[in-house]
Amino acid sequence: MDLDAYVAEHGAEWRRLASLSRRRRLTAEEADELIALYQRATTQLSVVRSRLPDPALVARLSRLVLVAQGRLTGRPGFSWSTVGRFFSTSFPAAVYRAWPWWSAVAVGFCLVAGFFMWWIGDHPEHAAGLVGDEAAADIFESRFVGYYSEYAAPSFAFQLWTHNAWIAARCLASGVLVLPVFYLLWQNALNIGVTGGVLAAYDRTGLFFSMITPHGLLELTGIFVAAGVGLRIGWAWMVPPPELTRGQAVARAARTGMLVALGLVGLFAVAGLIEAFVTPAAVPTAVRVGIGMLAWLGFLGYVVVFGRRAVAEERAAAERVTATP
Incomplete structure (x- = not known):
């Protein structure tokens, strides 16, 4: 030829x-x-x-x-429809499927933090053994309140955003090892419990919750979601479903983890803005807490409504495929 x-x-x-x-x-x-x-x-x-x-x-x-x-x-590339599908289907569905895991993490975290807050509140001398005499006094005097206005709000919001995103990324990345996730949760629960306990010991419980609630509800929920999904990855490695190999189970759970990690970037951005601009604002406590509650309930409602709908649609599609001869 x-x-x-x-x-x-x-x-x-x-x-x-x-x-x-x-x-x-x-x-x-x-x-x-x-x-x-x-x-x-x-x-x-x-x-x-x-x-x-x-x-x-x-x-x-x-x-x-x-x-x-x-x-x-179809050419791969940026598409607003793809972004829309991610926020309306992929991300809320991934969070919704993992709700037993992150709900359990939230309950355990609150129990540990609550125990330390109660214990330190009744026995303030123990705070010195956990964080040192100077640190305990500093928490009471000014550090807790001053922390939220120490830096310029825009740079503080960016710092909080990257810090929380880094914690969530470590929870997701180390989930297959399980123990590092529990260690990160322990550190944060201990910090919150001791801080709240020291302030409670000096009858400043109201101050503690008025400062931590506006941003803490949304911020901690993001950490709980990341930790729960990370532990779910570890569970997939330890107890894979019968129809999947261990590697396939971990790969499927890890793909969900990547979706969640991407979505949590936006959540932590909102939490960082609230913590930098709303928490230290010179407005009534009810206003600050109300803003935080609205953001938190909005996220939970978004996950329940959009996530449940997406999961139901997936199940219906799977049933149709199964029923097709």
């Missing part, structure tokens, strides 16, 4: 295929033509590889076939 003759014979088809592949919109006739030319080009590429192994022509046809395939299957 003569190479030049083969190129001359099919060159017009290849140019036409390249032209159609570059067009943003195609008529029905052009779409049919694109499919036909694509099918011919794949056959011609196989012929060239087997009978005329010319590197330049093989590379040219390979690029042509890949571009045409991308035009037929």
Whole structure:
């Protein structure tokens, strides 16, 4: 087979295929033509590889076939519809499926933090043993309240955003090992419990909750979600479903973890803004706490409504596929 003759014979088809592949919109006739030319080009590429192994022509046809395939299957890239599907379906569904895990984490965290708050509140001398005499006194005097207005609000919000996102990322990344997640939760529960306990010992419980509630509800919920999903990954490794291998179970749980991690970036951004601008604001406590409650209830409602709907749609689709003969 003569190479030049083969190129001359099919060159017009290849140019036409390249032209159609570059067009943003195609008529029905052009779409049919694109499919036909694509099918011919794949056959011609196989012929060239087997009978005329010319590197330049093989590379040219390979690029042509890949571009045409991308035009037929859809070009990957940024799409507002993809972003919309993520926030309306993928993220809330992932959080909703994992609600038993992060709810259990929330209950355990609150019990540990509450115990330390009660214990330190009744025995303030123990705070010195946990955080030191100087730290205990500093918490009571000014550190707790001053922390929220120590830095400029915009930079403080960014610092909080990255800090909380980093904690969540560590919970998700170390979930397969389980113990690091419990260690991170323990550290945070101990910190909150001791701080609240010291303030309670000096009859400043109201101050503690008035400062931590506006941002803490949303912020801690994000940490609970990350930890719960991380522990779910570890459980998938320890007790994989019967129909999956251990690696497949971990991979599926890890994909969910990546979805959750991406969605929590937005949640922590909102929590950081509340903590930087609302928590230290010179407005009545009821206003600050109300803003935090609205943000928290809004997130929970979003997860329940959108997540439950997405999961129900997935189940219905799976049932239809199963019922199809």
